[in-house]
Structure formats: structure tokens, C-alpha cells
Amino acid sequence: MNGTQEVAAVTQARLETTGSRLRELVAHLRHQRAQLREEWARLITEAKLLTAMTKEEIFAEATSVYDNYVEALETGTYEALQAYARNLSERIIPRGVETHEVVGIVLLLRDVLARSLFATYHEDFNKLNRILDAYEPAANRIAATVAVGFVQERERIIREQQEAIRELSTPVLQVRERLLILPIIGVIDPQRARQLTEQLLRGIRTNRAKVVVLDITGVPYIDSPVANHLVQTVEAARLLGATVIVTGLSPEIAQTLVNIGVDLGKMNTVGDLQGGIEEAERLLGYKVVLMQEPALQST
Amino acid sequence: MQVPILKQGAYLIATVQSALTDEDLKQLRDTLVLQVSKVRARGVIVDVTALDVIDSFATRTLRDVAYMIRLRGAETVIVGIQPEVAFSMVKLGLTLEGVATSLDLEEGLAYLDRKAKAHQEVRAHR
Numbered sequence: 337m338n339g340t341q342e343v344a345a346v347t348q349a350r351l352e353t354t355g356s357r358l359r360e361l362v363a364h365l366r367h368q369r370a371q372l373r374e375e376w377a378r379l380i381t382e383a384k385l386l387t388a389m390t391k392e393e394i395f396a397e398a399t400s401v402y403d404n405y406v407e408a409l410e411t412g413t414y415e416a417l418q419a420y421a422r423n424l425s426e427r428i429i430p431r432g433v434e435t436h437e438v439v440g441i442v443l444l445l446r447d448v449l450a451r452s453l454f455a456t457y458h459e460d461f462n463k464l465n466r467i468l469d470a471y472e473p474a475a476n477r478i479a480a481t482v483a484v485g486f487v488q489e490r491e492r493i494i495r496e497q498q499e500a501i502r503e504l505s506t507p508v509l510q511v512r513e514r515l516l517i518l519p520i521i522g523v524i525d526p527q528r529a530r531q532l533t534e535q536l537l538r539g540i541r542t543n544r545a546k547v548v549v550l551d552i553t554g555v556p557y558i559d560s561p562v563a564n565h566l567v568q569t570v571e572a573a574r575l576l577g578a579t580v581i582v583t584g585l586s587p588e589i590a591q592t593l594v595n596i597g598v599d600l601g602k603m604n605t606v607g608d609l610q611g612g613i614e615e616a617e618r619l620l621g622y623k624v625v626l627m628q629e630p631a632l633q634s635t
Numbered sequence: 636m637q638v639p640i641l642k643q644g645a646y647l648i649a650t651v652q653s654a655l656t657d658e659d660l661k662q663l664r665d666t667l668v669l670q671v672s673k674v675r676a677r678g679v680i681v682d683v684t685a686l687d688v689i690d691s692f693a694t695r696t697l698r699d700v701a702y703m704i705r706l707r708g709a710e711t712v713i714v715g716i717q718p719e720v721a722f723s724m725v726k727l728g729l730t731l732e733g734v735a736t737s738l739d740l741e742e743g744l745a746y747l748d749r750k751a752k753a754h755q756e757v758r759a760h761r
Binding site: 533541575 | 713714716718719721722724725726730731736737738742743746
């Protein structure tokens with residue numbers, strides 16, 4: 337048999353028996369399940385992957401992944417595996433499992449199985465070749481499916497967390513009738529600045545506020561567009577009939593505001609939150625009096 | 636579209652019902668400035684709750700109204716600017732400098748009452 341004929345024969349055989357070869361492969365993997373699974377789990381531990389999980393957990397997950405893997409090879413459909421990958425990611429991401437670990441273990445499994453195929457068919461090179469022809473594309477596709485599933489799950493979690501942070505980032509709190517405070521913590525990016533404006537103006541309307549204390553003690557610095565935005569927010573609040581008192585300006589922010597040439601006649605600023613609330617109370621006509629008997633019992 | 640002007644005690648209340656053309660705005664200005672001394676009003680409230688756009692001409696006209704009415708011996712307060720409108724005005728640099736603004740009609744009336752009281756106190760001191 338010369339080379340050309342051989343290639344033709346292989347092509348012919350591939351067309352006829354991809355299905356039967358996969359069946360043979362699956363049967364082989366089922367047969368060797370216990371041993372291969374063990375070998376895989378050992379390699380995972382050796383490669384120091386999934387260190388966040390215990391040995392038993394790794395073994396249990398290895399079993400499920402193995403079975404799902406063989407099933408995907410058998411049926412040629414990846415939905416079940418995809419769902420499993422998503423489910424697995426959901427469970428292991430909170431425990432700090434990294435992307436490289438997940439990709440690493442799937443690739444390890446691919447290698448373990450390939451090794452076992454070599455070991456079984458090494459005497460019949462043509463057969464090994466044909467089995468690998470069937471195995472490799474499927475194995476690669478499985479690896480990609482699991483990795484993509486993991487990354488997608490990760491991204492979904494990140495999106496959810498961003499959403500949560502965004503919602504938490506600008507609370508509008510009423511401390512007295514007609515008095516709101518907005519404590520801002522962390523860096524203000526343009527998007528957050530827009531949201532801040534919206535929350536503040538809306539808060540004034542819904543709470544019928546006359547005075548708003550905007551506390552930016554927790555903001556380390558702002559750039560000039562955001563500083564401008566802040567000044568505009570203060571002016572917009574005035575158009576709604578409310579006074580904004582800005583408190584807790586850091587030296588850096590003070591510098592930025594001076595650099596953009598803020599009109600101090602329009603900006604009402606007080607050193608700290610306490611001073612801001614006291615000033616607000618004064619504007620609203622409140623007078624806070626210390627009672628003789630403190631309500632709080634000292635222990 | 637004519638803006639109805641109601642007399643309520645010592646105050647005139649102009650409630651804008653829909654978008655106004657420049658002509659409408661000028662007419663509103665002239666009517667208010669004329670009426671304020673005719674009925675001996677002490678204050679004027681312009682309610683713009685219904686407006687979802689306040690452009691530079693409207694801003695200037697409202698400011699003119701406030702200044703002219705002050706010269707005629709009364710106070711003006713603009714009420715009901717919507718949050719989105721307020722912010723887009725500020726973005727365009729239209730800040731209604733020197734003009735009193737309040738959240739809504741109720742707040743506007745309270746503001747004028749306070750002003751009137753302060754005025755009386757000043758007089759009593761003399």
C-alpha cells in the first residue's frame with residue numbers, strides 16, 4: 337500500500353465510521369472509567385490546581401466532569417455539558433477558583449484520555465490515528481465549551497456585582513424633615529456623576545427637601561469634568577428651590593475646584609459632615625438642645 | 636397659548652399649561668408686569684411644572700420678569716422646574732441668577748409669605 341492509497345483509505349474509513357469509532361472510544365472510556373478518573377484526579381493535585389477544594393471534592397467533581405465529558409463525546413451535543421459547566425462555575429467561582437485552573441483541569445483530562453488511547457492502540461497505528469481523528473475535535477470542542485462557560489459565568493457575576501455597587505453607591509437619606517444627606521464614598525467616574533445628579537435631583541423632588549448635605553469625605557480626588565458636573569448639580573438643585581451644602585472636601589478636590597474657577601458664591605461648603613448638618617439645621621430653623629439627662633445610660 | 640393668571644390674596648399666580656412660543660413668553664412678561672401693580676400684588680409666582688424644555692429665551696424672559704417686577708415693588712418666584720430641565724438648563728449655563736426658585740406652588744407661596752413677614756419686620760423696626 338503506498339502513501340496516497342493509505343490517505344484515500346483513511347478518508348474513506350473516516351466517512352464510513354466516525355460514528356462507530358466514537359462509539360468504540362466511548363466504550364473504551366467507560367470501561368477504563370475508574371482508573372482514568374483516578375489518574376486525572378492525581379494529576380490535578382500534582383499540578384496544584386483547584387487548591388481551594390478538598391481532595392474528596394476534587395474527586396467528586398472529577399467524576400461528574402468525566403461522565404459529562406464521555407456523554408458529550410457519545411451524543412455529540414454539548415448542551416448538557418454547557419449547563420454542567422455553568423453550574424460548576426457557579427459553585428466554584430465564589431471559592432476563588434481561577435480561570436487557568438478550570439482550563440488546566442479540562443486540558444489535563446484531555447491529555448489523560450489521549451494517553452490512555454495511545455496505550456491501548458499503540459500496536460495498531462492506523463487505528464490509533466483514526467480514533468484520534470474522532471477524538472481530538474470533540475475533545476477540543478469540549479475544552480472550549482467548559483472554558484467559555486466558566487468565563488461567561490464569571491462575567492455574569494461581575495456584571496451583577498457592578499450593578500449592585502452602582503445601586504449602593506449613591507444613597508439618598510433623609511435625616512430630618514426637609515433635610516437629605518448624600519454620603520459619597522469612592523472615586524466618582526462620569527457615569528457615577530450622572531447618576532449622582534439624577535438621584536440628588538430626584539431625591540429633592542420626592543422628599544420635598546430644602547437642604548441637601550453632599551458629603552464627599554470618602555472621595556479621594558475628582559477630575560475637572562466631574563468637578564464641573566458637581567458644580568452644575570449644585571446649581572440645578574437651586575433651581576428646584578433647594579440648597580446644597582458640600583462637606584468634607586479634600587485638599588486635592590479643593591485645588592481642582594479652584595483650578596476650574598468655581599464661583600464660591602454659588603457653592604456652600606463646610607469642613608465636615610457634622611458642620612454641614614449643623615449648618616443645614618440652622619438654615620431650616622432647627623435648634624438642637626442638649627437635655628440635662630442624657631437618654632443613654634452610661635455603663 | 637395664553638397663560639392664565641390668577642389672583643390669590645396678595646399674590647398673582649401664572650400657571651404655564653403647555654410649551655410656549657417666544658411671543659407667548661413676551662406676552663406673559665408684559666401682562667404680569669402690567670397686572671402686578673394694577674391689583675397691588677406683593678408677589679408673583681410663575682409655575683413651570685408643565686414645561687419639559689426651558690431654553691435660553693425662556694430663561695432670559697423669566698429673569699426679566701423677576702427683575703422688572705422687583706422694580707415695580709413686588710417679589711417673583713419661579714416654581715416647579717423639573718429635575719431633568721434644571722440640569723439641562725445648568726448645562727447650557729442658564730442658571731436664573733438672582734431669581735428665586737422653589738420646588739412647587741406650595742413652597743413658592745411659603746417663600747413669598749416669609750419674604751412678606753421679613754419685610755413687615757423691617758418696617759416695624761423703623
